[in-house]
Amino acid sequence: MNMTDDEFAVVFIDSFEYLEYYKKRKILFELYASPKDIFKDNRPIRQYFSSIGKENEGEKIISVIKDQRMICDFVRRSVEGADGVIIFGSEDYPEELNQVPVPPLALYYKGNKDLLYGEKFAIVGSRRTLRSYEIKTEEIAQTLAESGVTIVSGIAEGGDAAALKGASRYKKAISVFAGGLDCVYPSINARLIENMSENCLILSEKPCKTPPRKFYFPVRNRIIAGLGKGVLAVSGNAKSGVRYTLDYALGCGKDVCCFPYGLGEIGGLCKEYVKKGAFMVESAEEIAEIMGYKLIDHKKASLDDAEKIVYELVRKGAVDSDEIAEECDLSVSEIISALTKLEMKRLIVKEVDASYHAIK
Amino acid sequence: MLSKVTGYVLDGLSGYPVTVEVDTNSGLPVFDIVGLPDAAVKESKERVRSAIKNSGKSFPNHRITVNLAPADMRKEGVGLDLPIAVGIVVASGQVAVKRGNDCVLIGELSLDGSVRGISGVLPILISAKEAGFKEAIIPKANEKEASFIEGLTVRPVEKLSDAINFLSGTKDLFPVEKQNYFATAKRVVYENDLKFVKGQKLARRALEVAVSGNHNIIMTGPPGAGKTMLAKCIPSIMPDMDFEEALETTKIHSVAGILADDEGIVYKRPFMTPHHTASRPSLVGGGSSSNPGIISLAHNGVLFLDEMPEYPRSLLECLRQPLEDRVITVSRVKANVKYPASFMLVGSMNPCPCGNYGSKTAQCKCTPAMIQRYRSRISGPLIDRMDIRLTVGSVQYSDLIEKADGESSEVVRQRVNRTRLIQRERFREENIKTNAEMSEKHLKKYCSLSESCESILRDSFEILNMSARARSRILKVARTIADMEMSRNICEEHLIEAISYRGQDD
Numbered sequence: 001m002n003m004t005d006d007e008f009a010v011v012f013i014d015s016f017e018y019l020e021y022y023k024k025r026k027i028l029f030e031l032y033a034s035p036k037d038i039f040k041d042n043r044p045i046r047q048y049f050s051s052i053g054k055e056n057e058g059e060k061i062i063s064v065i066k067d068q069r070m071i072c073d074f075v076r077r078s079v080e081g082a083d084g085v086i087i088f089g090s091e092d093y094p095e096e097l098n099q100v101p102v103p104p105l106a107l108y109y110k111g112n113k114d115l116l117y118g119e120k121f122a123i124v125g126s127r128r129t130l131r132s133y134e135i136k137t138e139e140i141a142q143t144l145a146e147s148g149v150t151i152v153s154g155i156a157e158g159g160d161a162a163a164l165k166g167a168s169r170y171k172k173a174i175s176v177f178a179g180g181l182d183c184v185y186p187s188i189n190a191r192l193i194e195n196m197s198e199n200c201l202i203l204s205e206k207p208c209k210t211p212p213r214k215f216y217f218p219v220r221n222r223i224i225a226g227l228g229k230g231v232l233a234v235s236g237n238a239k240s241g242v243r244y245t246l247d248y249a250l251g252c253g254k255d256v257c258c259f260p261y262g263l264g265e266i267g268g269l270c271k272e273y274v275k276k277g278a279f280m281v282e283s284a285e286e287i288a289e290i291m292g293y294k295l296i297d298h299k300k301a302s303l304d305d306a307e308k309i310v311y312e313l314v315r316k317g318a319v320d321s322d323e324i325a326e327e328c329d330l331s332v333s334e335i336i337s338a339l340t341k342l343e344m345k346r347l348i349v350k351e352v353d354a355s356y357h358a359i360k
Numbered sequence: 361m362l363s364k365v366t367g368y369v370l371d372g373l374s375g376y377p378v379t380v381e382v383d384t385n386s387g388l389p390v391f392d393i394v395g396l397p398d399a400a401v402k403e404s405k406e407r408v409r410s411a412i413k414n415s416g417k418s419f420p421n422h423r424i425t426v427n428l429a430p431a432d433m434r435k436e437g438v439g440l441d442l443p444i445a446v447g448i449v450v451a452s453g454q455v456a457v458k459r460g461n462d463c464v465l466i467g468e469l470s471l472d473g474s475v476r477g478i479s480g481v482l483p484i485l486i487s488a489k490e491a492g493f494k495e496a497i498i499p500k501a502n503e504k505e506a507s508f509i510e511g512l513t514v515r516p517v518e519k520l521s522d523a524i525n526f527l528s529g530t531k532d533l534f535p536v537e538k539q540n541y542f543a544t545a546k547r548v549v550y551e552n553d554l555k556f557v558k559g560q561k562l563a564r565r566a567l568e569v570a571v572s573g574n575h576n577i578i579m580t581g582p583p584g585a586g587k588t589m590l591a592k593c594i595p596s597i598m599p600d601m602d603f604e605e606a607l608e609t610t611k612i613h614s615v616a617g618i619l620a621d622d623e624g625i626v627y628k629r630p631f632m633t634p635h636h637t638a639s640r641p642s643l644v645g646g647g648s649s650s651n652p653g654i655i656s657l658a659h660n661g662v663l664f665l666d667e668m669p670e671y672p673r674s675l676l677e678c679l680r681q682p683l684e685d686r687v688i689t690v691s692r693v694k695a696n697v698k699y700p701a702s703f704m705l706v707g708s709m710n711p712c713p714c715g716n717y718g719s720k721t722a723q724c725k726c727t728p729a730m731i732q733r734y735r736s737r738i739s740g741p742l743i744d745r746m747d748i749r750l751t752v753g754s755v756q757y758s759d760l761i762e763k764a765d766g767e768s769s770e771v772v773r774q775r776v777n778r779t780r781l782i783q784r785e786r787f788r789e790e791n792i793k794t795n796a797e798m799s800e801k802h803l804k805k806y807c808s809l810s811e812s813c814e815s816i817l818r819d820s821f822e823i824l825n826m827s828a829r830a831r832s833r834i835l836k837v838a839r840t841i842a843d844m845e846m847s848r849n850i851c852e853e854h855l856i857e858a859i860s861y862r863g864q865d866d
Contacts (some may be wrong), residue, residue, distance in 0.1 A: 127728045157728050188732070237723075266723055320753045321562040332565040333841070337853050340860035344823050352711050353582065354562070354751035 001079055005036035007106075008075060010087040013038070014106045015074040015207050016061065021102055027061075028105065029089060039065060078207035081182040082108040086116075096120075099252045100226035104205035107223075110181050111201040115150045115174055121291065122152040122228025124221075124245045125159010128266070129235040132357040133259060134162040135349040136282075137234045139359060141166030141173075143284035147295045150174055152227045154220070159234040159242075161189055168192070168200050174227065177204040178220040179212030221245040230255035230291050232281065236269035246273055255290055257281040283360075303345075306330055310338040311358070314348050319355035363450035363457075366464050366493070367428075367443035368484045369435050372650065372697030373611050375484035377464070377491060379429040380440065382447035387423035393444070395428030398436045407469045408445045415473035415521040420452035434694055436649055439478045442467035442497070445520055446527065458529035463495040464488045465523065473520045477501025479617030482610055482624075485509050497523050497533070504624030505614060507539040508607070541603045541625065548627045550596035552589065555768040559755060563590055566750045566861060568772055571597050571704070572779040573795035573840030576683070576745055578668065578707040578863075581752030583715045587708040590752070591664045594706060595629040596769035598662070599780045605660045608700060612652050612659055630661030632703075636670040644678050645690035645699055653690070655682055656699035668707040669737040676742055679705065683745050686797075704796075707746065709738070747796060747833045749863030775844070782843045795840045800832065807835040813855050820859050834858045 003011070013024050013035075028035045031044040038045070042062045049058025064070050079085060086092045086107040094116045097103045109116075123141055125133075141151045141163040151167035152174045154160040160175075167173035173196055177183070181197075181204050184190045196202055205223060206216065218241055225231055225248035233256065236242035246256050246269075256278040261267030274280050281287050288295045303311060309328050318324045324335050339356055342348045348356050367378045378395075391405050412419045426444055428435050443465040450457055466484060467475040481502040488496055489512040496514045498506055506514040515533040517523045525531035554564060563579070567590060570577040579587045601609070609626045613619045619626070634643055634654045645653035655663055663679075665671060682688045686702040712731040716722040726734070743749075783794050790802065798806065809817065817834070820826065835850075838858035842850045 128724065186728070322559050322753075325561050332561045333853070333857050336562065336565065336860045337856040340820075340856050344820055346823065350751075352717055352751070354753040 001082070001084060003075075003079070003085065006034055006090070007085050007087050009035035009038050010106050011075050011078050011085055011207070012071055015078045017207075017210070019057075019061075021105070024105055025088075035087070039071075042066075077209060079108065081110070081180070081208040083110045084113065085109070086113070092116075094227060096252075097223065097226045100222045100248060101251070102222075103226075104223060106207075107203055107205055108181055108208060109201060109203050110197045112171070112199065113201065115172065115201045116203075116227070118150050119148060119293070120150045120152050120174070120227050120229055121287070121293075122224050122231040122245065122249070123159070123163035123234065124153055124224060124231060124242050125162070125234035126236040126240040126242055126269075127156050127158040128237070129158035129162070130266075131351045132349045132359060133234055134158065135346075136259070136359045137162040138166035139346065140232070140284045140287065142169055143295060144287065144293065145170035145172035147288070147293055148172070149291075149293055152176065152224050154178075154217075154224060155185070155189055155193065157186060157188060159236075161192060163234070164189075164192060164196065164200075168196050171199040173200040175200070175202045176220055176223045176227070177202060177206070177212070178216040180204060180206050180208040180210040182208050183211050185212045217241055218244040222248040225249040225254065226252060228254065230257060230287075232257040232259075232287060233270055233273065233278075234259050235267055237266060238268040238272070240269050242269055246278070255279065257287060257290065303342075306334050306338040307341055310335060311342055311347060314339075314342070314356050315358040319357070321354075321356075361451050361453055363447045365443040365447045365450070367440045368464050368466050368488055369433075369439065370437060370480040370484060370615060371433075372695065373483050373615060373699060375480070375487040376433070377488070377493075378435060378440065378443075380443040380447045381427040381429060382444070382451040383425050383427075384420050384422040384448075384451050385425070389421050389423065391424045391426075393426045393428065395426075395431040396434045397428060397440075398434060400438050401428070401435050401440055404438065404441045404444055404469070407441055407471060408448065410471040411441070411445055411469040411473045411520050412449060414471065415519065415524070417449050417454050417521075417524070418452075420448065422452070424448060424451075436694075437478065437480070438468040439466040439480075439484070441469040442475060442520065442523060445469055446523055449524055450527075455524055455528040457527050460495060460497075460527045462493055463497060463527075464493050465497045467497070467499040467517070467523075469520060475499045475517050475520060475523070479619075480615045481505045482509075482607075482614040482619075485512060485514065486607075486611070488512065497526070503536050504622070505610070505619065506536045507624050508541055508603075510538065539624065541606060544625075544627070548600070550593075550628065550769065552592040553596055553769045554593045554772055555765040557586065557589060557593060557766055560586060560590065560752065561766075563750060563752050564766065564772075566748055567594060568597065568776065569837065569840055569844065569857075569861070570594075570706075570748050571599075572776050572844055573747075573783070573836065574704055574793075575747035575796045575837060575840065576705040576707075577748040577750060578709065578743070578746040579750045579752050580709050580711055580863075582754045583710060585752040585754050587752055588666055591662070591666070591706045591708060592631065593769060594662050594664075594704070595631045597772040597776055598629045598704075599773065599777045601627065601629060601660060609660045612656050612699060616652050616657060618657070628661075630658050631664060632658040632661065633664045633666060636665075636667065636672075636675075638675065640675055640678055643675060644682065644688050644701075645697070646692060648692060648694055650690040650692045650695040650697040652699045653688070653701075655679065655688060655701040655703060658703040659700045661703060662706055663703040664706045664708075666708050668709045669734050671737075673737055673739065676738060680741055680745070705746070707738075710734075743863070744829055744833070746863075747837055748861045750861065779840070779843045782846070795836050795843070798836055798839070803832055803835050807839050807850060809835075809850060809855070813850060813852055816852060816855055817859075824859070824862070826862060830862055834862065837861055 088105045145167040150172045153163045221244040225245045231249040258270035258278045362383045365380045368375045477499045482505045500516040500518045503516040514536045526533045682701040688701045689698045711717040712726040716724040838850045838855045841854040
C-alpha cells in the first residue's frame with residue numbers, strides 16, 4: 001500500500017491506542033506545520049508533554065519515534081487489511097465529517113472510496129427489528145441505492161444488515177465498523193461484509209486489528225450520522241444505541257426520519273423521536289421527497305384474482321391466513337398459494353409469528 | 361429317564377426354539393440347569409420346584425440335569441419355566457406324554473402352580489409358526505395376542521396342571537378363538553380429534569399434507585399456540601394400519617412388554633413422546649439384552665418431540681440414521697438386534713427462548729446470540745429432514761369461543777387414505793411406500809417439473825433467500841400436494857403451496 005509521508009505519520013500516531021484524541025490531534029496538526037515533520041524534530045513533542053506535566057508519556061512516544069523499525073511495525077500493523085487511509089485535513093477527507101464532534105483523525109477503508117463523495121443517506125436500526133421492517137428497510141435501501149444514493153450504516157444484524165443488503169445490490173453501501181476493518185462483528189455478517197469490501201466500502205476510524213469494544217459503538221455512530229445527509233431509524237427501543245446516531249445527526253442539523261410504530265408496540269425510540277419532530281416515513285418515496293432525491297420509476301406487478309383479494313385483505317389489516325380465510329371464499333390452499341406468490345412479488349412479508357404484512 | 365420338550369426364547373423381534381432336555385439320575389438330589397441360562401432362567405429352579413409340588417405332583421428326589429439346547433446360545437427370560445417343569449414331571453415318570461410332540465410351551469410359573477403371562481409372545485408364536493410348529497401352549501394372559509395368528513393352534517393354560525393333563529391326554533384344552541383384524545380394527549377411537557382444534561386452518565392443512573405424504577414436520581410458535589394439541593391429533597388422521605403394519609408394531613410392543621392386556625394387537629398408531637431427559641439407550645434401544653427403544657415403539661406411528669431444542673444435541677443426532685434407513689441396529693454385549701423404526705417425526709419449538717420473538721405486542725427479551733444458540737441446538741442435517749416447517753400463530757380468545765367445530769379427523773383420514781393409496785400404487789415397483797421416502801432417483805422419475813414450474817422454483821430461491829438443499833424437500837411436498845388433488849403432474853399451485861411450507865431459515 002502506498003502512503004504519503006503525512007498519512008504515514010498520522011497512522012503512526014493513531015496507532016497509540018491509549019493516547020487521548022486531543023493529544024494525538026495536538027501532536028499531528030498543531031505542533032508541526034505538517035504531520036510528517038514529527039519524525040524530523042522531537043523537541044515540540046517534549047515541550048508539549050512537559051507543559052502538561054506528562055514527561056513520561058512524551059518520552060515513551062519519542063523513544064518509539066527514534067526506532068525506525070518500530071515505527072514501520074506500528075504502521076504496517078495498523079493498515080494491514082485496509083486498502084488505504086484518509087487523513088484528517090487532507091483533500092480526500094469527507095467534508096461532512098468536519099461537522100461532527102471529534103472528527104476522526106484517520107479513516108481506514110477497504111473498497112470503493114469514491115462512494116464517500118456522492119449523495120449519502122444513513123439508515124440505522126437495532127438488532128431487534130421486526131421481520132417486516134427488515135424487509136421494508138432492505139426495500140428502501142435498494143430503491144435509494146438504485147437511484148444513486150449511497151446508504152451508510154453499521155454492521156449489526158437486524159436493521160443495519162438489512163439496509164446494507166439492499167444497498168449492496170447496487171454497490172452503493174458504506175458500512176462503518178466500530179473496531180478495525182478485519183474485525184467483523186458480529187461474525188454472522190461476515191459474508192455480507194466480504195461481498196461489500198469488494199464492491200462497496202467498509203470504513204473504520206480504528207486501526208486494523210483493533211477488536212471492537214462496547215464503548216466504541218456509540219462513538220462510531222457519529223461517523224454514520226456525519227456521513228449521511230439524513231438518517232432513517234428503522235427500529236430501536238428506549239435503550240438502543242440508535243439514539244446516539246440520531247442525537248449526533250440532530251446536533252449536526254440533519255434530517256431524521258423514523259419508521260412508524262403503534263401504541264403498545266416495540267420501537268419506543270422511534271416514537272420518541274417522532275414526538276420530538278422527526279419525520280415519520282414508510283417508503284423510499286417519502287424519504288426522497290424530504291431529502292430531495294429523484295427516484296427511478298417502476299412498473300407495478302400484475303396480480304391474479306386470488307392474489308388481488310388476498311392482497312387487499314392483508315393491506316386492510318388481516319394478518320394471518322385464518323383471518324383471511326374468514327373474510328373470503330377461497331380455500332386454505334388457495335390462500336397459502338396466493339400469500340406465497342405475493343411474498344415472491346415482494347408485496348407482503350411473513351413475520352416470525354406467521355402473520356403477514358403489506359410492505360407496499 | 362429322559363424327556364424332551366420344546367420351549368421358545370426371544371431374540372430381538374423373532375424367537376428360536378430351545379429343546380429342553382431333562383434327565384433324572386440316581387445320586388444326590390441336585391438340580392442343575394446347563395446351556396447358558398441367564399439369571400432369570402437359573403432362578404426358575406425354585407419356581408419350578410414349588411409349582412410342581414403345588415400342582416399335585418411330586419418333585420423327584422433324584423439328580424436332575426436340565427439341558428437347554430442349542431447349548432451355545434444365551435437363554436433369557438422366564439418363558440422357559442413351563443417347559444422345564446413339564447420336562448421334569450415327564451422325566452420323573454409321573455405322566456406319559458400322549459400328544460403334543462410338535463407343541464411349543466412357553467410361560468412363567470408362579471409358586472402356586474399357575475402360569476403367568478410373559479412379554480414377546482406374539483413374535484415367538486410367529487417364529488414358531490414359520491419354523492413349522494403346529495401347536496403352542498401359552499399363558500392365558502397372552503391369549504389375545506395369539507388370536508390373530510393363522511396356521512397355529514394355540515392353547516392357553518391357566519395352571520401347570522392343565523398343561524400336564526393336556527399332554528398326558530386326560531384333559532382337553534380349547535384353542536384360542538381366532539379374530540379377524542379388519543373386523544375389530546374399525547373400533548379405533550382416538551382421544552384427540554381435529555374437530556376440537558379451533559381456528560388454525562393453515563396448521564390443519566399443513567398437518568394433512570404432512571400426514572398424506574408421511575413428511576416430518578416441525579411446528580414453531582409461541583407458547584399456548586396449540587402445537588402440542590395439533591401434534592396429538594396426528595395419529596387420528598393417519599391412515600388406518602393394515603394387518604402387516606399392525607402386526608409389526610404389535611411385535612415390538614410385545615417384546616417391550618407394553619401391550620395393553622385387553623387388546624391382542626395394536627390398532628392405534630403409536631404416539632410416543634419421550635421426555636427431553638430421556639437417555640440415548642431408551643430412545644434408540646439398548647440395555648444388556650438390546651431392548652427396543654422409543655423410536656422403535658413409534659414404528660408406523662408418530663414420534664413427537666415437544667420443545668425440540670430442549671433435547672440434548674447428542675440425543676437428536678441419534679435420530680438421523682433411523683430417519684434415513686427406517687431401521688435401527690442395536691448392538692450390545694449379549695445381542696445384536698435390528699428393530700424397524702419407521703416413524704413420522706413431529707417436532708415443536710418456540711421461536712426463541714422466551715417465546716416472544718417476532719411478536720408485535722410482547723417484548724422479546726432474548727439477545728440475537730441467544731436466539732441463534734437456541735435454534736442451532738437442532739443441527740442442520742436434522743432440520744434438513746423436516747420436510748414441512750410450520751409456523752403456528754398464537755390463538756385469539758375469540759377463536760376459542762365463537763368458532764364452530766372444524767372438520768373431524770374421520771373426514772380428513774378418508775382423504776389421507778386415498779392419497780396414500782395413490783402413493784402405494786405409484787411406488788409398487790419401488791422399495792418405498794410414501795413420498796417422504798423418495799430419494800434423488802425417485803425425485804427425478806416422479807417429480808419432473810414443467811418449464812414454468814422450474815422457473816417459479818428458481819425465482820423463489822432467489823427472492824425468498826432459500827438454500828439449495830430445500831429443493832428436494834419442496835419437490836417431495838409438492839408431489840404430495842399434487843397427489844392430494846389427484847393430479848398426475850406437479851402444477852404451479854402445488855409447487856407454490858409447497859414453497860410456503862418452508863422454514864424461516866431456508
